[in-house]
Every structure is written in C-alpha cells, then in structure tokens.
Amino acid sequence: MTLPGLTLRNAFMRNKTRTFLTILGVVITTVAFLFLRTILTAWYASAEASSADRVVTRNAVSLINPLPISYAARLAQIPGVTKVTWSNWFGGIYKDRKSFFAQFAIDGPTALEVFSLRFLQGSKQDFLADRNSCLVGKGLAEKYGWKVGETIPLFSEIYPGDWKFRVAAVIEGTDDKSVANVMYFHWARLNETQAPNRKDTVGVFTATVANASDSPRVIRDIDALFANSDYETHTETEKAFRLSFVNGSGAILSALETGSGVILAIMALILGNTLAMGLRERTPEVGAMRAMGFLPRHVRALALGEGALLGFGGALVGVLVARPILGAFGRAMAEFGFLSNVSFKLSTGITTVVVAAAIGVAASSFPAVQAARLAIVDALRRQE
Amino acid sequence: MAETVAASQLARPIIEIRDLRKVYQRDRQELTVLDGIDLEVPDGAFEALMGPSGSGKTTLLNLIAGIDAPTSGTIRVAGEEIAKLSETARAGWRARNIGFIFQFYNLMPVLTAAENVELPLLLTRLRRAERQRRVEVALKLVGLQDRMAHTPRQLSGGQQQRVAIARAIVGDPRIIVADEPTGDLDRKSAEEVLSLLRTLNETLGKTVLVVTHDPHAAEAAKVRRRLDKGQLT
Secondary structure, X not given: OOHHHHHHHHHHOOOHHHHHHHXXXXXXXXXXXXXXXXXXXXXXXXXXXXXXXXXXXXXXXXXXXXXXXXXXXXXXXXXXXXXXXXXXXXXXXXXXXXXXXEEEEEOHHHHHHHOOEEEEEEOHHHHHHOOXXXXXXXXXXXXXXXXXXXXXXXXXXXXXXXXEEEEEEEEEEOOOHHHHHEEEEEHHHHHOOOXXXXXXXXXXXXXXXXXXXXXXXXXXXXXXXXXXXXXXXXXXXXXXXXXXXXXHOHHHHHXXXXXXXXXXXXXXXXXXXXXXXXXXXXXHHHHHHHHHOOOHHHHHHHHHHHHHHHHXXXXXXXXXXXXXXXXXXXXXXXXXXXXXXXXXOHHHHHHHHHHHHHHHHXXXXXXXXXXHHOOHHHHHHOOO | OHHHHHHHOOOOEEEEEEEEEEEEEEOOEEEEEEEEEEEEEEOOOEEEEEOOOOOOHHHHHHHHHOOOOOXXXXXXXXXXXXXXXXXXXXXXXXHHHEEEEOOOOXXXXXXXXXXXXXXXXXXXXXXXXHHHHHHHHHHHHOOXXXXXXXXXXXXXXXXXXXXXXXXXXXXXXXXXXXXXXXXXXXXXXXXXXXXXXXXXXXXXXXXXXXXXXXXXXXXXXXXXXEEEOOEEO
C-alpha cells in the first residue's frame, strides 16, 4: 500500500454512487466543452488555411456591391502583384434549401493559377475547354454521388433561372479543406446572363503577391489606386478577409467562448463539492492520520491528488465518449456544407484532460487547505 | 490501589507533568479545563483516567499524546518536552512514541485490515517486505491474522477495534493511549480489547493510558486516577 494508492481508492472506491455521479458530471461537461472548443477551432480553421501571399480586394462599401472587371488589369500592374483572378458568390440551390453548399463563379484560367487545387477525377483541360462545366469538391461528390460527366441542376434566386453544369472534375484543396465542399464554374457563363448594369462586374479579386512580406504595401497601393473612384476598394489579406466572416459571427463566437468557460466553472463546482463533502465526512480519519504522525502536507497532497484523479478520470471518459459524437457531428456538418473541419482532434482531447485534472486540483485546493489546517483534536471530535 | 501506585513509583517516570494548565477560549469566555495538574507515570504502567464528562480527561490524554498544546506548565513524555517541539518534530515524535486507539476506531474503509495496520509504517523508511512482516506480526498478536484482507465493513466492532490496536502497536511505540476504547463495544468485545491491552502492558512492556467512563474497563488498569473539574483527585 502506498499514499498514491490510498488517494486512488479515496477517489474512486469510498462512495461509489457519489463517485459515479461526479464522474458523470465531469463526463458531460467534458463532452460539452470539447464540443464547443471543436466548433470554435473549426470556425477559425478556415481562416487559418488561408495563404499568406494572397490578398483579397472587394468593394469598399460592402461585399454585396460589385467591382468592375476592368480593375483586374490595373491590379496586375501594381508592383509585387504576380497573378490576379476574380469570383462571384452564386448562392444556388440544389434540389432544396437543406442541400446547401457554396458555389463560386471563377475565371478558370487565372483561378487555377492562384488557388492550389488537386484534381482527383477528370481534368483541368476538360474544365477549361467547356464553359458549361464545373468543378466539384470531393466531399460534395461523395455526398451526392456525382461523377465526372454528370449534369448538376441548380436554381438561383440571386441570378434567376435554371442552371445546369456538367461535372468536369472532382477536386480538393491542397491547403484548404473547405474546398472539398465547394463547387466552381465559369464566371464567363454567369457574366453572359447578367443584366447590363451588372455585366462585367465581379464580387472579389484575389491577387497573389510575389513576397508575402510586401502584402501591407501592396494592400495600401491597391486601395490608393482606386481611391476617389466610383468603385473604391477595400483590400486585405485572405486570412483577414476570411476572419471578417468569422468575426461577423462575433456574438455566436463570444457565446461559445463564454459557454466553454461556464462549463469549466461547472466542472470545478462539481469536483469541489464532491471533494469538500468527502473530506468533511472523513474529518475524524484525517485527525487519526495526523495523530499517527502524518503532516498537513500529506493531507493536502491526498486531497489535491484525489481532485486531480477525479478530474482526469472523468475527462478521460468524456474524451472517449466525445470522440464518436464529434465524428458524427462533423460528418453531419460537412454534409450540410458548413464547418467542414469539425472532427475530434487528439491535441484538443489531451488539452481537455490536462485542464480537467488542473481544475480538479484547483477545486480541491480550498477543502484540502481547510482539512490540513484543522487542529487534530478538533478533527477527532467531529465524530462525537 | 495505594499498593499499585507505590509499586509503580519504583520505575522511572515516562510521563512527567508539572503545573499543567489548559484553558480554552470560547467566544469571550475562558474555560479552564485543566488547572495545575502534576502527574508522573512510570514506564510500563497501565493507568486509567476516570471522571465525569467535561472533567478534562480526554484533554489530558491529548496533551500527553502531543496532539494538543498546553496553556502553561511542562509535559515531558518519553524524555522529550513535547510542548517545545515544532509541529513537524512533534508529528515525528508521535509516530515513534505514541500508539493511538480511538473510541470509533477511525479505520480507513477503503483499506483492508492489513493496509490499515500498515498505514503508520508509510511514514518510515521500512521496505515493503519488512512492513508486511510487521503487519502480520501485529495482526497475529490481536488474533486477526485470518482477517488481513477484510475491509472494516466486513468486521465486527470488536474486530475493528483489534485492527486499530494492531495499527497502534505496529510502529512499536513506547506508549499506548486509548480514549474510551470500549465505549462502542458490547461486553464480550470490550473484554477482549481490555485483555489485549493488558497483554500489551504485561508482555510487551508498553505504557498504557486509558481514558474511560466505564468502571469495568478501568478495573483492567493497575492504577486508576480520577479527574474532576480539571484537577486530579
């Protein structure tokens, strides 16, 4: 028998019902915490996947307002800019509104130079040769069973009409997982259907910069070039551009962040309550141990160890439970075409277990100090 | 009784108390529990402290065992003036010199009888095999060698108190202090526990101090002292 062995038994064997309920509480809070952290991580991951050498230019008024296609040539003239491409958000509906996924009208030849795509089926040449063709992410292809050569019908409220696109290739991003759930088709096809006042306009320009460290200067130059024009621009790095979408959901993110903090506080209260009750019940035992010669530091170590074990054990079970749940949730979100990066991350799991053990220690520190400070005679008197 | 006291005075005192006072502060009231106690207990004695509730007998026992500090006076036990020791030093001194027996046993329910007995030995540098050997000897001495793997819940009250006695002697202390050791036991179990205490005193030469209400339990001691209103009578 050892003191760590005694700690282990105090934590899990003393009152099995209470231990079970405490572990259950920690498991539930761990699953909830992991859930929120994973969503937050996935939310920011799309921005993290951005390339450092790409800048995005949009209308300074808002993303909804377009920019003239003629800006492309002027952007390409700015020192440091190596390639320029453009795109429009399409917002089409496939079958019904539940089958949501992102579609972009892109300028094929330039887009395939700016963005890093891997062709899994079909070919780049086929896509470039046929203006009625499209590229589909592998996630979409798997979900809807699309094959190369198949025709995809879309309905759009932004660009009215029935649209049909032939799948030229199935793709994935080499550095951006969200590409797996995106569809691309030719901007020229979209442009030819536009009303005169919307013709030859684009949603955003994306430019590559020869040296990423030049990006701030290039951003300033671009916006200066179009200052005081009818279409003033707002340029930022691709990461900042994507983060603006994330920050647009600031209230939700703040709620998730706060929620995960509250969950940790609940976990601390569950553990603290259990440990305080347990230590209070065995005050005479603590008194007996102290009488035998054990020191306050032994009592503290036993109590803190017990808290750490309960937090660690509960969180470990919680992580094991959360893993399949997060997997299923991630697949569901990917099918919905939203937050494609939701999945169990081992690093998040390990961090959660360590944090839970630390919370166990923190939650037990107050009852531990109280128990260690108690005079031996007072501790022994508690059972009388 | 006068004869037993005279006989015990021949031996060298293991406990020497001079002008001992213990005053508790209760809110703004001062409560004098022990008032000018002088006491000598010879090495190898078996003494019982009796008295009504609130007479101070448990307080006196706690002071002798070094788990409480006096307000004034001196207590020399096993050659050490224990009131002058630091908390850490006093804990080490208790581990070496004092074996405790409590009314409600205070065994760890999550440990077996053997593990409960081994508990004080965790404070020593003894190897595991030596600890287990001592545990077996102590449990054999109290007649529970066949109950080593039982947890306290699987033992009767008398057996639990015998495990507590084994725990008290496993570190080979010079003094055994017992606070109402039979207070929670039936007559038969109480008799077994008292018989064990007598054995520890007579066979192993331990100094045994028992605090009790029970005159029958006090009969087991060779010397009986009475405490009333904080003074030995």
